[in-house]
Amino acid sequence: NAGVTQTPKFQVLKTGQSMTLQCAQDMNHNSMYWYRQDPGMGLRLIYYSASEGTTDKGEVPNGYNVSRLNKREFSLRLESAAPSQTSVYFCASRESSPYGYTFGSGTRLTVV
Amino acid sequence: QKEVEQNSGPLSVPEGAIASLNCTYSDRGSQSFFWYRQYSGKSPELIMFIYSNGDKEDGRFTAQLNKASQYVSLLIRDSQPSDSATYLCAVNEMDSGNTPLVFGKGTRLSVIA
Numbered sequence: 013n014a015g016v017t018q019t020p021k022f023q024v025l026k027t028g029q030s031m032t033l034q035c036a037q038d039m040n041h042n043s044m045y046w047y048r049q050d051p052g053m054g055l056r057l058i059y060y061s062a063s064e065g066t067t068d069k070g071e072v073p074n075g076y077n078v079s080r081l082n083k084r085e086f087s088l089r090l091e092s093a094a095p096s097q098t099s100v101y102f103c104a105s106r107e108s109s110p111y112g113y114t115f116g117s118g119t120r121l122t123v124v
Numbered sequence: 125q126k127e128v129e130q131n132s133g134p135l136s137v138p139e140g141a142i143a144s145l146n147c148t149y150s151d152r153g154s155q156s157f158f159w160y161r162q163y164s165g166k167s168p169e170l171i172m173f174i175y176s177n178g179d180k181e182d183g184r185f186t187a188q189l190n191k192a193s194q195y196v197s198l199l200i201r202d203s204q205p206s207d208s209a210t211y212l213c214a215v216n217e218m219d220s221g222n223t224p225l226v227f228g229k230g231t232r233l234s235v236i237a
Binding site: 042043045052053054055057060062063070102106108109110111112113114115116117118 | 155156158160166167168169170173175212214216222223224225227228229230
């Protein structure tokens, strides 16, 4: 099915390990977003890419980096994982304003 | 700081009743408004969006927007147990090139059979 694909779906990391969360969309959307969702905190924006070749920080960028590899792909990297980064991570894409997002299925990350 | 406020709930309604979910926003320049449904352990899915004052209906769902009061609501008619989920309100400021949506923390709805 067309949409937003995130990998992996689940991951357990040890403190200090690094990893990259992958996101790809096949809807030819211009903008892509990374959010984390924690109980009681709602969806918080980490980074976004309004168009290919641009990236911007969101509300909670510390400890993360991103790469907009091409129009389809937007990856999120944790260089040195910390227990505070235990969360559910969602990637989303959007054609343009005023349309809404399409979300991926999420990555459940646990840092021990 | 742009804010979107929702009552966290839970909002409990009996099956067949109307569920009313409310959302207020701080940015008077906001232009478009979205309702997402999120089942436990799943990703948010778009139910409706609205950008003109008044009502917009889609099946059992009606979105209502009042820009003067900075208020948007979602009505669910003939509520079903399958409507039990968390409902997220999201707001977009004036169109300035795909700037991110601002989300509320969501209202948890429980429909009791």
